[in-house]
Amino acid sequence: MNDLWGSRAAAAQKASDPRTAWFTQDRYAMFIHWGLFSQAASTWNGKKYYGIAEWLMHPAMAGVSKNDYATLANQFDPQSFDADAWVAFFKRAGVKNIVITAKHHDGFAMFKSKVDTFNIVDGTPYKRDPLKELAQACYKAGIRFGFYYSQYQDWREQGSAAVAWDDPAQKNSFDAYFQHKALPQVRELLRNYGPISVVWFDTPGTMGEKYSRQLVDLVKKYQPQALINSRIGNGVGDYSTYGDNEVPRVSPPGVWEAVDTTNDSWGYSVTDYNWKSPQELLHRLILTTARGGTYMINMGPRADGSFPDIPQAALTEVGDWLKRNGETIYGAQRSPWSIAQPWGDVTTGQNGLYLHVFDWPVGGTHSVALYGLQGKVRSARLLDGGASLAVTQDGDWTRITLPDRRPDALVPVVALDMDGDYRVKDAD
Numbered sequence: 001m002n003d004l005w006g007s008r009a010a011a012a013q014k015a016s017d018p019r020t021a022w023f024t025q026d027r028y029a030m031f032i033h034w035g036l037f038s039q040a041a042s043t044w045n046g047k048k049y050y051g052i053a054e055w056l057m058h059p060a061m062a063g064v065s066k067n068d069y070a071t072l073a074n075q076f077d078p079q080s081f082d083a084d085a086w087v088a089f090f091k092r093a094g095v096k097n098i099v100i101t102a103k104h105h106d107g108f109a110m111f112k113s114k115v116d117t118f119n120i121v122d123g124t125p126y127k128r129d130p131l132k133e134l135a136q137a138c139y140k141a142g143i144r145f146g147f148y149y150s151q152y153q154d155w156r157e158q159g160s161a162a163v164a165w166d167d168p169a170q171k172n173s174f175d176a177y178f179q180h181k182a183l184p185q186v187r188e189l190l191r192n193y194g195p196i197s198v199v200w201f202d203t204p205g206t207m208g209e210k211y212s213r214q215l216v217d218l219v220k221k222y223q224p225q226a227l228i229n230s231r232i233g234n235g236v237g238d239y240s241t242y243g244d245n246e247v248p249r250v251s252p253p254g255v256w257e258a259v260d261t262t263n264d265s266w267g268y269s270v271t272d273y274n275w276k277s278p279q280e281l282l283h284r285l286i287l288t289t290a291r292g293g294t295y296m297i298n299m300g301p302r303a304d305g306s307f308p309d310i311p312q313a314a315l316t317e318v319g320d321w322l323k324r325n326g327e328t329i330y331g332a333q334r335s336p337w338s339i340a341q342p343w344g345d346v347t348t349g350q351n352g353l354y355l356h357v358f359d360w361p362v363g364g365t366h367s368v369a370l371y372g373l374q375g376k377v378r379s380a381r382l383l384d385g386g387a388s389l390a391v392t393q394d395g396d397w398t399r400i401t402l403p404d405r406r407p408d409a410l411v412p413v414v415a416l417d418m419d420g421d422y423r424v425k426d427a428d
């Protein structure tokens with residue numbers, strides 16, 4: 001899916017690129033899907049739709065024409081948007097980087113654009129540029145700022161969400177759209193919003209390599225430190241993005257990220273209540289770190305600029321856990337085992353291993369076991385609270401005895417103090 005394997009090989013070769021150091025260090029980012037689709041929120045003419053809200057125009061959802069869809073802009077007026085409040089939430093959640101939709105497939109720019117009036121400043125009653133305010137607030141607070149730009153699909157230019165670029169009904173050819181809108185808008189974003197952490201492209205479709213390269217050249221010219229994800233297409237990105245909502249089961253090589261939703265939609269939806277629990281979100285952050293990746297969790301703000309309560313509370317709980325246990329994620333490395341353990345998962349820190357116990361043993365001997373660890377474990381303790389724990393190393397098995405009572409944490413962590421030898425028998 002989404003040019004995965006080809007670009008992963010490209011990124012693997014660049015694993016030592018020093019520009020990616022912060023990305024693999026920080027581990028945790030927030031994705032923000034916000035646009036005209038947030039206004040519709042998966043409804044149209046009083047009818048509810050069940051799918052990813054930002055795809056409402058597609059015939060498989062409401063099948064809204066581009067002229068009807070454009071009327072959403074007349075009401076788009078996010079009076080509750082407060083960049084500093086958003087950033088305070090990012091801090092509280094413990095993310096180090098954010099990526100926000102500057103333009104999604106619907107073609108609407110959430111920033112001031114001189115090349116197309118279909119943008120939030122020129123086309124809505126709001127008349128402000130929220131990306132400018134957000135970029136500045138992030139910069140002040142030391143949160144990295146990146147943007148999403150749908151470089152291939154642009155349903156406004158394509159005339160419909162279902163029509164391919166080579167259809168004779170097109171107003172524009174792909175090349176014309178790319179030269180008159182995509183490139184100049186990405187240039188605007190690269191020039192007017194301060195330092196950019198990540199330029200996040202999506203669904204390259206059949207876009208040729210010359211287009212991918214033009215985008216790379218543009219990013220290199222204005223923001224040489226910015227990282228580009230693999231969905232630019234044609235294997236020219238700096239790191240690999242897995243499929244939507246995919247956390248790989250086996251550790252992949254190279255620099256990569258998993259992108260996940262808090263419910264089942266990216267954009268705000270009034271029909272989707274399938275929220276992941278705080279524990280499930282934390283498990284997926286840990287599983288991603290344990291496989292060596294960076295985790296980006298999505299939030300879909302309401303059209304008015306406020307965040308829905310349930311995911312906000314859930315991500316705040318994860319942030320509270322990170323305040324006490326952050327060393328197991330930030331700056332941590334992948335597990336010496338390339339897959340998860342039966343009881344949880346492992347990350348590697350400065351002085352040893354962190355065992356994240358998802359399933360606290362009930363009954364029998366309260367222990368977790370590791371197979372094949374070669375190095376010596378000097379001691380074991382609960383990371384939060386510090387209680388020391390008994391360890392035995394007998395042949396291929398290392399066993400840590402846990403307290404009978406599960407510590408009161410979203411995920412309890414056992415820290416193993418070791419001498420730097422993390423080799424594992426029969427593991428890569």
Ligand code: H79
Nearest residue numbers: 033051052054055058060061202203244259266
């Ligand atoms: O921005 C988010 C998604 O909108 C975007 N990628 C993430 C980060 C994305 N682009 N393409 N896809 C997701 C694939 C979408 C497939 C589907 Fe559908 C959309 C399945 C259900 C709705 C279109 C409509 C195809 C089938 C029905």
